[in-house]
Each structure stands twice: as C-alpha cells, then as structure tokens.
Amino acid sequence: MIRSIALFASLTTTTFAAVPVTDDDIVMGSQSHGELHRDASVEGKPLTIVGKTHATGLGTHATSEIPVSVPAGTARFTGAAGVDDSAGAGKGSVKFRILSGNAVLWESSEMKSGDAPAAFDIAVPATLHRKIYLQADDLGDHDFDHADWVDLAWVAGEGSALKQGAVLDGTAFGLKPGTEDDQTAAMRTAIQALREAPGSTLKLAKGEYHFHATGALQRHFHISNHEQPEWHSVSIPLVDLQGITLDGQGSTFIFHGDLLPMLIQDSTKVTVKGIGLDYSIPHHSQGVITKVDGEAYEVEVDQKKYPHEIRNGWFFFTGEGWGKADAGTGIIFDGKTRGIVAGTSDYGYKGKLTELSPGHYRVEKNVGKSGIKAGDVITFRQNIWVSRPHPAVTLYRAKDTTLDEVAIHSAQGMGLLAQRSENIHLTGGGVFPRKETGRYFSTNADATHFSNCKGAVIAENGHYEGMMDDAINVHATCLRIEEKVDARTLRCKFIHNQAFGFETFLPGETLQFIQAKWLTPRDPRKVKTVRRTGEDSLVITLDSDAPSDIGKGDAIENLDWFPSVIFRGNLVHNNRARGSLFTTPKPVLVENNRFEDIAGSAILLAGDANGWYESGACHDVVIRKNVFKDNLTSRFQFTEALISCYPELPDLKGQTEYYHRNVRIEDNTFETFDVPLVFAISTQGISFRGNKVTYNDKFPSWKKPPFILNRCDKVDIANNTVTRDGKPVKWTAADVKTNLCPPDAVKVK
Incomplete structure (x- = not known):
C-alpha cells in the first residue's frame, strides 16, 4: 500500500507530509546490509543523531540507494542526514548524496556517529523530476555505517516550466567527436536539457566519442544475472526522461575502464538510434595461433590491443583501471570461417608457457588432437564466472524503449540487460564485433537478456555474433520459499548469486506458486505487502491464505511480469x-x-x-x-x-x-x-x-x-x-x- 501524501493550504511555501517516501519506493531501494526502515534506524530503534530523536525519516545502512517519487506540485526537497547514534561514538563513515537522473544535486562531507546532521534544501521541481535518488556511500568500509535520512519534507511550488521539445545539437553542449577527451560531462549536461524539454531529440555529429570511467556517475542498484558490484559507474544515464531521442547518426561510442556504458531507468518513451558501443580495451583478450606442432602450440598476443604480462607462469591481462588473470579456459574460433571450432566447447588451452619473443609464446598443450590449427583464434575469458559486472546497456523500470540501429560490439557482461521494464523494441543493430578491431568475440554472456519484463519484447533485423551465450534470453526470476511464517506470510529468498536485490514483487501484483519438485504452477494470489529484509530476502504477505501443500523449498514468481x-x-x-x-x-x-x-x-x-x-x-x-x-x-x-x-x-x-x-x-x-x-x-x-x-x-x-x-x-x-x-x-x-x-x-x- 502506498502512503498518501497530503498537501496543505499554501501554494508556495507549504510542506507535504513529513516522510514523503512511498512504500513502493522503499521496496525498490537497495542496501548492502540490513533492512531499510521507515521512522526507525537500520536496527529498528528510534532515529537518533547526536542525542536528538527524530520522529520521522528513513533508517538505512551504507551502501544504499533509495529511488524516491517526486509528488506533483513540488518545488523543493528538504531534510537532513547523519550517522545514527546506534553505530557507536565516532564510528561509521558515510557520505550522503542526493541525485537527479544525471547529476549530484547535493553531497555531504564524510560523516561519523557524533557529527551533527547535515541539512539540505534542494530544488527538485516536479515538472522536471519524477524521481530523485538518496545515496549513502560507505566510502569503502561499511562497518557501523548506520545512515539516517530525517525530517524529510517536500516544499510545494510551481517550479520551473518545461520547455518545448526541440532538436538539440550535441556541439552546443560541448560534445566533440574525434578526440579521446572524456565526453561524459558534456553528455550529462545535454541529458539535463532533454529532461527540461520532453519530446526533444539530441543529435550528434557523426564520429567517434570517448567516455572515461573517471567522469562516470556512481549508482548503487542490482542488475539481474550479473555480479553485484558495490557501484555501477554509469557513463550515459538516460534516467527519469520522457519522450526523448538520442540520435548518434552512425557514431561510435568508445568506453574506457570499468563502467556501465548506458543506463535507461525510470524513463518512458526513450529512443536511442544510430550508435555503436565498444570498449577501447575489451574485457576479453585474443591471441592468434601461429603454429601447432605435436605437444605444443605457439600463439601471438598483440600487446597494444590486449595489454598483458606473465604472472605465475600464465597470462595476466590489464586494462584501464583493471587487471585479470586468464582462467585458461575459453573459446577457439576458426580463423577463416569465424565459427567456433567443432567439439571444442569451453576449451582448456593452458599449459607450460615460454616466451619466445615479445608477444609470441609457446604453450605445451596438444591442441592439434582437438582439430585446432594454425590461424585459429583463442578468446581468453578472464575469470569466466566472476567477470560479469556490467552490461553494455541496462534497462531498469523503463517503459516503451526503442533501440534503433544500436550495435553493441563489446561488453563486460550481457550486451543488453532489461529488468522490470515494459515494451522494448530492438530494430536493426545487434551485438557483434566491430570489423576494424579484428576481434572475434563480442559480449561475455548473452547478447540480450530480459528478466521480469512485460508488454512486448520485439527484436528484429539484428545481427548477433561472437557472444559467449544466447542472442536473446527471456525469463522471470523466481524466489524460493524459505519459511511459511503463517497462512498468509512467506519468507522468501533469491537463490542464484548473480540474480538478487531488484524488486520482483510490489504490493498489488499477482504471485503464482511453483511446486518445485514438478514445476507445477499453483493458485495465484495478490501481494498485500513486501518487506526487503536483506539484499537477497523478502517477507511477503498475501491477500488470502496460501495453499496448504505449498511450503519450504517451493517457489514463487510474478505472474504480471511476463x-x-x-x-x-x-x-x-x-x-x-x-x-x-x-x-x-x-x-x-x-x-x-x-x-x-x-x-x-x-x-x-x-x-x-x-x-x-x-x-x-x-x-x-x-x-x-x-x-x-x-x-x-x-x-x-x-x-x-x-x-x-x-x-x-x-x-x-x-x-x-x-x-x-x-x-x-x-x-x-x-x-x-x-x-x-x-x-x-x-x-x-x-x-x-x-x-x-x-x-x-x-x-x-x-x-x-x-x-x-x-x-x-x-x-x-x-x-x-x-x-x-x-x-x-x-x-x-x-x-x-x-x-x-x-x-x-x-x-x-
């Protein structure tokens, strides 16, 4: 149930209800430890900062991020933030931030328990914003980081008027092709202009644009079927937008470092067209087999394209801000046909290594018996199962999204990952290696992946090549029942270690039971309330009793999100x-x-x-x-x-x-x-x-x-x-x- 937010009499200075955060917002929040509480600390105690108890607010634990819905008629958002006294004197280390979709609106200094709360009063006119995001950053150490947001209030007012939709020229915001200078700041400025004028199109001069991790916007949320890093460094945050188009006119975006290239979140009717996405140094590496001779083979690895060194007798690959040991298992492509060499599957190519000359190595391994020959290409998959931090493009709570002639050439994880999103149209483009790079591989997993989406997913006239898994994968993420607390209350858990922490259920949605032993669907029920008790756990109450024969070990799925x-x-x-x-x-x-x-x-x-x-x-x-x-x-x-x-x-x-x-x-x-x-x-x-x-x-x-x-x-x-x-x-x-x-x-x- 969503809490109502009442507006009092005045038109310009009146505040809304004291804790203007909906129950749905709380379920959509994410935090690295404990449970987000309304009007209580993360430990469930009164919100207390420097001895003062605050009747209203949110008690969380860094690192956390809470998406907050901006009510109509809002001009400003006020309140304060600090470390709860329950952390212990002088303990904790938290930095608080409030973000719009593309910028940091307010940031505190580093705070500890005993520090006076940091007050804020920021402009968030409802005409421009449907969401803002409250962040508590653990600064690398989350011990005792009991973070409180207190005395929160919306201030009513007319705010800024929206501008008419228009065609915007990228150069007007400083977006410059043909240079390796970081374009992130200029892109985020342009995105703000798109927010202020729904229905606008941002057109870029055709060329090559570079984006570096150092300029990215830090976001904390969970992405299905990936690793769960503390932060996603987002280069292009197409967040909280309505009816806009980003038109690259055939441009290529090159990304540098460990980052999430593009995020489309909490937005409606976003179109991205005419863009290729690639990494300067990809998160796979590649070598060409030059000789196969009995019990050994020789391989050349281009040091410039795939920087590397030898550690502990084997390849260690480095990129911009990252380094990974090769796992010794990967994919062998036929050098001429570009197909995977038959029968090699996930092939183990590791053996005793000798450097013959810079970039040229001899490996004691009989690969010839597997049909591998000179001219074939090894894709080195560094740390196969634990090297999937970010997709190239993420859709999260996005509606009516179109990717038109968008080509993903490389990704740390999936090419495109969509979750809790509705109506997605991919036309042209696809996922495939960029010819001029000489690469045989594209993504580290699926080309496109859709988890808990609804409406229509349409993918047509695309090209999918060189990915390490499926071209398209569509499914729901179901949760296991850990305990039937009572007839209408279930304690449930995400099970797979790469799929947890995003909202699978909201109040009012339809839950369907699955008898796990036989995968038998059973007796839908409506969800009444949802509590996020941890990153991977929920407590759900239903509108009526669950079937008596459903219990621990069975599963639940959301019937509304297919x-x-x-x-x-x-x-x-x-x-x-x-x-x-x-x-x-x-x-x-x-x-x-x-x-x-x-x-x-x-x-x-x-x-x-x-x-x-x-x-x-x-x-x-x-x-x-x-x-x-x-x-x-x-x-x-x-x-x-x-x-x-x-x-x-x-x-x-x-x-x-x-x-x-x-x-x-x-x-x-x-x-x-x-x-x-x-x-x-x-x-x-x-x-x-x-x-x-x-x-x-x-x-x-x-x-x-x-x-x-x-x-x-x-x-x-x-x-x-x-x-x-x-x-x-x-x-x-x-x-x-x-x-x-x-x-x-x-x-x-």
Whole structure:
C-alpha cells in the first residue's frame, strides 16, 4: 500500500507530509546490509543523531540507494542526514548524496556517529523530476555505517516550466567527436536539457566519442544475472526522461575502464538510434595461433590491443583501471570461417608457457588432437564466472524503449540487460564485433537478456555474433520459499548469486506458486505487502491464505511480469551455448531468422525452480520460416537438440501436468549433420510440420534419432521433406525415442 501524501493550504511555501517516501519506493531501494526502515534506524530503534530523536525519516545502512517519487506540485526537497547514534561514538563513515537522473544535486562531507546532521534544501521541481535518488556511500568500509535520512519534507511550488521539445545539437553542449577527451560531462549536461524539454531529440555529429570511467556517475542498484558490484559507474544515464531521442547518426561510442556504458531507468518513451558501443580495451583478450606442432602450440598476443604480462607462469591481462588473470579456459574460433571450432566447447588451452619473443609464446598443450590449427583464434575469458559486472546497456523500470540501429560490439557482461521494464523494441543493430578491431568475440554472456519484463519484447533485423551465450534470453526470476511464517506470510529468498536485490514483487501484483519438485504452477494470489529484509530476502504477505501443500523449498514468481516476444529477421551465428532462450507463458514468435554455426542449440525453451531459478512455462510458441544451418557442433548445458525444450524437473515421473505447451515448428529449413532436431521434456502439443531437412556430413553424427521425447503428449510430425545425399528419407516411429509418454502420444506421417 502506498502512503498518501497530503498537501496543505499554501501554494508556495507549504510542506507535504513529513516522510514523503512511498512504500513502493522503499521496496525498490537497495542496501548492502540490513533492512531499510521507515521512522526507525537500520536496527529498528528510534532515529537518533547526536542525542536528538527524530520522529520521522528513513533508517538505512551504507551502501544504499533509495529511488524516491517526486509528488506533483513540488518545488523543493528538504531534510537532513547523519550517522545514527546506534553505530557507536565516532564510528561509521558515510557520505550522503542526493541525485537527479544525471547529476549530484547535493553531497555531504564524510560523516561519523557524533557529527551533527547535515541539512539540505534542494530544488527538485516536479515538472522536471519524477524521481530523485538518496545515496549513502560507505566510502569503502561499511562497518557501523548506520545512515539516517530525517525530517524529510517536500516544499510545494510551481517550479520551473518545461520547455518545448526541440532538436538539440550535441556541439552546443560541448560534445566533440574525434578526440579521446572524456565526453561524459558534456553528455550529462545535454541529458539535463532533454529532461527540461520532453519530446526533444539530441543529435550528434557523426564520429567517434570517448567516455572515461573517471567522469562516470556512481549508482548503487542490482542488475539481474550479473555480479553485484558495490557501484555501477554509469557513463550515459538516460534516467527519469520522457519522450526523448538520442540520435548518434552512425557514431561510435568508445568506453574506457570499468563502467556501465548506458543506463535507461525510470524513463518512458526513450529512443536511442544510430550508435555503436565498444570498449577501447575489451574485457576479453585474443591471441592468434601461429603454429601447432605435436605437444605444443605457439600463439601471438598483440600487446597494444590486449595489454598483458606473465604472472605465475600464465597470462595476466590489464586494462584501464583493471587487471585479470586468464582462467585458461575459453573459446577457439576458426580463423577463416569465424565459427567456433567443432567439439571444442569451453576449451582448456593452458599449459607450460615460454616466451619466445615479445608477444609470441609457446604453450605445451596438444591442441592439434582437438582439430585446432594454425590461424585459429583463442578468446581468453578472464575469470569466466566472476567477470560479469556490467552490461553494455541496462534497462531498469523503463517503459516503451526503442533501440534503433544500436550495435553493441563489446561488453563486460550481457550486451543488453532489461529488468522490470515494459515494451522494448530492438530494430536493426545487434551485438557483434566491430570489423576494424579484428576481434572475434563480442559480449561475455548473452547478447540480450530480459528478466521480469512485460508488454512486448520485439527484436528484429539484428545481427548477433561472437557472444559467449544466447542472442536473446527471456525469463522471470523466481524466489524460493524459505519459511511459511503463517497462512498468509512467506519468507522468501533469491537463490542464484548473480540474480538478487531488484524488486520482483510490489504490493498489488499477482504471485503464482511453483511446486518445485514438478514445476507445477499453483493458485495465484495478490501481494498485500513486501518487506526487503536483506539484499537477497523478502517477507511477503498475501491477500488470502496460501495453499496448504505449498511450503519450504517451493517457489514463487510474478505472474504480471511476463512479456510476449517477437524474434524476427535476425542473423545469429558464430557464438557459444545457444542461439535463443525463451521462458515465458505469453506468445513467442520466432520467424525468418538465420541460426548458423552456433556451437549449441539454436532454440531452448527452459524453466526451473531448483538451479538458476529462471521460470516461465511456455504456452504458445511459433517457430516458422527460419533457417537452421550447421548448429550444435559442441555440447553445452541443455543443448540436446537443435530445438530443445528442457525444463529442469527433479521428479518427472511424479508430475501430473505438462510444463511447456503448444510448440509449433513449421515451414523451417534445416541444413544439418546428423544430430537430434527436437528434444523435449514435459511438453504437450508439439507440431513439427512442413519443414525441409537436408542432412550433410560436415561433422560426425551423434548417432541419435531426430526426435527425443520425455513425458510428452500430442506430438504431430507430418508433411516434412527430408533428404540425405540427395535421396529422400522417410521418417517412421523408429525415428522417435520416447520415455514416459502416453501410448498414442506421437503421430508420424
């Protein structure tokens, strides 16, 4: 429930209610320790600073950030901040800040317990701002950082009038292409002009623009499916904007250091167009194999493009403000075709290393037996599983966002990560290495990733290449029930260590239970209240009793936050893992794409409440008029066929309902060596009709049937054209392997 904020009589000097922060704002806040409290300290005690108790305010713990909704009719925001006396005399070290979407509006000095509170009175006219952000910075040490915001009040007034939308010239704000000087400050000034004039377009002169971490805006929040660093250094904060366009007119943005290039947050109708995003020094490195000879190989690593040294007998790569040891496991690309060398999967290339000359090394490892040859390219993946701090582009609480001809060439994590966002349209562009760099890789994980989004996700006419995971991944993040406190109260937890801390539920939204053992959806309920008791934990109360047989170990998902998906007209090739992954009950259309030379499956329909905790049973999937060519040349998680329906089910035998439903695979072209075409678990209603399948001998056969079905029903295989060596092949029941399926589950015609 949102607390109402009453306006008193005066028009220009009246203050609003004393604690003008909604319950939703509190749920959306993030902090590194403890629970954010209204009218109490982080320990749940009275708010007390230098012996004075404050009746109203917020008790948090650094590091924290609270997004605060600006009420209509506001001109100013007043209050004070300090370290709570409960920290202990002279303890704690906190710096307080108030941010707009693109700038620091106010900042305190470093404060400790016993310091007088720092007062603030800042202009935040509601005509310009829908959100401001309260930050408590732990300054690198969060011991005893009990941070209080007290005596908060909005001051009523007319504020500044909005300007008319216009076309703004980037040069007017000091944005200069063709120089390596940091453009961050100029960009943030231009963004302020966009805030003041909704409906405006910022046009940049075509060229190369550079952004450095030193000028970035520090933000604290959690990003799904990534590491959780204390701070995200944001170069381009497209935050709290309405109806604006950033038009690069074909420009390239080059980023320097450890940072999050672009954030679109708490904004509506933002369009970004005609921009490529890349790093000066990427967070992968690359070497060219020059010789393969028996028990060793030689490799050249360009010191200028991929700065490095040898530590403890192996590569240690350095960038601008970062350094990482190579893990010794990565991806081997064919030097000519740019495809991943067949059968190499996540390849271990480490061995005893000898430097032959600067940048030229000999490694004692027999890679020739794996089909690796001179001219092939190693992508060094430094610290594979723990080197994913930031996406290139993050969408968070964004609505009606369009990326038009936006190309992501390199990223520390995902290319694009969207969470709690609605209606996203990607057209053209994509994720692929920039030709002039000579790189074979692009992103460290998925090209695009959508967690807990709704409305429509549309990705069309894009190019996806060289990423270390899927071109597109759509799912919900579900939480495990830790305790059923009473019939209407659940204590829940995020489980995966890269997916926690963002708001999965708000009051009034629809919760659906999942029986984890069978992934059975159960009995939706409305959420009444949400308490964030820690970074990874929630206490949720419901509007009615939970089912009696739901309890610890089961899961919950938000039924209101699933999107429909259109993935159309895209090229996906030369990448690891999978081409695409969908886990949503809303309609999914995969149409007129080309999936080529993908090391794993082209399409995966997933779902679980036991491992990744990524849920969303597919109920309506159409896969039509696509070309699948020479995929599945290596093996990765869940990649049992070109099209794999693989929910993770602990007890398949005991399941009483099917997880996925209505999967139509029609009028596609498969050019493939002998691998399974469809693998499915717990799927009802599979139609494989009107497809053209041409087998080749490019790679060794898996010696498995084209269809492998585990507890599936209503499977229709008909009217397909199949050839091998130019001769027709007729499928029969023998080409379908079944397990736990009803006797008449499959029809082959």
